[in-house]
Amino acid sequence: MRTFFGQFFSNFKTTGAILPSGGFLARRMTRPARKADGPMRILEIGPGTGAFTRHLLRNLQSGDELHIVEINTTFAEYLESRLLKTFRRENPDIQVHLHCASIEEAPIDGVFDYIVCGLPFNNFPVSLVRQIFRRMMSLLADGGKLTFFEYAGVRALKAPMVGSRGREQMKRHAATMKVLVRRHRGQRDFVLVNMPPAYAHQLTR
Numbered sequence: 001m002r003t004f005f006g007q008f009f010s011n012f013k014t015t016g017a018i019l020p021s022g023g024f025l026a027r028r029m030t031r032p033a034r035k036a037d038g039p040m041r042i043l044e045i046g047p048g049t050g051a052f053t054r055h056l057l058r059n060l061q062s063g064d065e066l067h068i069v070e071i072n073t074t075f076a077e078y079l080e081s082r083l084l085k086t087f088r089r090e091n092p093d094i095q096v097h098l099h100c101a102s103i104e105e106a107p108i109d110g111v112f113d114y115i116v117c118g119l120p121f122n123n124f125p126v127s128l129v130r131q132i133f134r135r136m137m138s139l140l141a142d143g144g145k146l147t148f149f150e151y152a153g154v155r156a157l158k159a160p161m162v163g164s165r166g167r168e169q170m171k172r173h174a175a176t177m178k179v180l181v182r183r184h185r186g187q188r189d190f191v192l193v194n195m196p197p198a199y200a201h202q203l204t205r
């Protein structure tokens with residue numbers, strides 16, 4: 001919790017939240033991967049202190065593969081020392097790879113059955129949002145599922161504070177999301193018990 005709070009102040013744009021996600025949101029975000037039979041390849045993007053990672057690790061079976069991409073070295077070191085080191089030692093037949101890089105540049109290939117994305121898209125310019133979604137969709141297997149989330153009402157709350165350029169950007173952001181949802185059979189669930197409440201989105205390739 002302290003690590004996350006500290007990164008909110010030192011890396012506001014990329015951290016995008018003051019607190020890690022809660023258990024209800026974590027369960028919804030990881031549900032497709034947790035309910036599936038393996039062997040499977042999972043990609044988690046933007047794990048922070050591991051709110052979703054813990055749920056993914058708990059469910060992995062022999063032969064599964066998890067790749068984690070985190071841009072922030074403080075979070076990556078935290079994950080490695082608090083979660084991944086022990087997990088790898090206790091589960092030598094499960095591959096877990098941590099890439100300390102941005103998803104735009106991370107050296108990963110092949111396709112994934114599930115992508116769990118924790119990125120704060122509302123903090124990013126629309127061109128970057130589009131670039132990241134193009135990369136994620138290119139890494140998703142046919143029939144694969146991608147989950148991502150956004151805080152409920154975030155655009156309405158920001159609108160009075162961002163000026164006309166900011167509001168234009170928010171409109172383009174919402175339009176981008178609409179296209180993605182239409183193109184990839186989007187579904188969303190409202191998760192009330194989270195700080196703040198959030199929408200969990202799911203796309204299917």
Ligand SMILES: C[S@@+](CC[C@H](N)C(=O)[O-])C[C@H]1O[C@@H](n2cnc3c(N)ncnc32)[C@H](O)[C@@H]1O
Nearest residue numbers: 014017020021046047048051071072102103118
């Ligand atoms: C809102 S936090 C979510 C953390 C965690 N998934 C949770 O829900 O508690 C966003 C995370 O995405 C990471 N991040 C931001 N931009 C990124 C990028 N381009 N590539 C990879 N990770 C990124 C941040 O460092 C941070 O860990």
